[in-house]
Amino acid sequence: MQTAPPRVVGPADGKAGFLGSIGVRFMLDGDCSDGGFALVEHPMSAHALAAPLHKHAREDEYSYVLEGRMGALLGDDVLEAGPGDLVFKPRDQWHTFWNAGDDPCRILEIIAPAGFERFFSELVDLGGVAQADPAVLGALCGRYALEMDPSSVPDLIARFGVRFPAEPLVR
Numbered sequence: 050m051q052t053a054p055p056r057v058v059g060p061a062d063g064k065a066g067f068l069g070s071i072g073v074r075f076m077l078d079g080d081c082s083d084g085g086f087a088l089v090e091h092p093m094s095a096h097a098l099a100a101p102l103h104k105h106a107r108e109d110e111y112s113y114v115l116e117g118r119m120g121a122l123l124g125d126d127v128l129e130a131g132p133g134d135l136v137f138k139p140r141d142q143w144h145t146f147w148n149a150g151d152d153p154c155r156i157l158e159i160i161a162p163a164g165f166e167r168f169f170s171e172l173v174d175l176g177g178v179a180q181a182d183p184a185v186l187g188a189l190c191g192r193y194a195l196e197m198d199p200s201s202v203p204d205l206i207a208r209f210g211v212r213f214p215a216e217p218l219v220r
Contacts, residue, residue, distance in 0.1 A: 053081040063090075068169060069177025070214040071099045071148075075170065079163025087166035092155045093117070093148035097215030100178065102143050102201035106194035108165050110138040110158055112146065117154025120209060121146040145201070147211045153218050168193040179214035 058076050065074045074090040091112075093099065102122070112119060112135070119130045123144045130136050138144050148154035160166055171189055175181040181189070190197050202213050 052083065064170075066169075066173030067177055067217050068099075068172050069179040069181070070212075071097050072218055073169045073173065075166060076157075078166050082163055084163050086159055086161040087163040089158045089160070089166055089169060090115075090155060091158055092153065092218040093119075094153065094215050094218040095151050096148055096211045097154075097218075098145065098147045098202070098205055098209070098211040098213040100145055101197050101199045101213075102145050102205070103195055103197040104143045105140045105165065106196075107140065108160050108162055109140050110160055110165075112136040112138065113157040113159070115155040115157060117148060117152050118150040119146055119154055119156055120149030120211075122205070122209075143198070145205060147205075147209060149209075165193055165195075168195065177214070 063075045065072060072092040074092070076090060077088040079087050091099065112130070114130045114132050114134050116132055119136065121128050121130070121136055121138070121144065123138060124142050128136070129149050168189065172178060172181065175185060175189070178186065205211060206213060
């Protein structure tokens with residue numbers, strides 16, 4: 050097993066991009082953890098919906114709230130989390146999340162095992178979920194064992210007062 054060298058990831062380090070409704074900053078990829086996990090930051094503008102309802106077949110996600118309020122729909126459960134809270138989003142469960150407030154929200158997203166961070170990288174290259182050709186997006190989801198339900202967006206917007214797509218968070 051080869052381990053990555055120690056390092057400090059500063060607040061401006063890592064490639065940043067836009068996923069079509071929320072941002073992404075790549076902090077640690079699977080190469081740094083021998084595939085164990087990846088870490089990205091998601092900055093979200095006010096009331097931004099991150100994605101349609103979706104579920105992962107291969108990885109769990111853990112969202113640690115740095116600032117603001119994160120709302121989440123996990124199966125049938127609706128919850129809100131604030132700074133210092135950790136939200137567990139297990140694989141094979143339909144879920145989505147959003148900025149539940151009027152102020153910016155930032156979360157650290159731990160992806161375990163690693164690999165799904167590459168989905169985000171490819172999605173950035175496609176111009177984000179709102180700009181991607183549906184067939185290309187469908188193929189991308191298939192490669193990463195992600196099921197996505199775009200038809201869920203209108204209900205999520207009405208139910209939670211969110212926007213999709215949303216504008217990038219400008220700091």
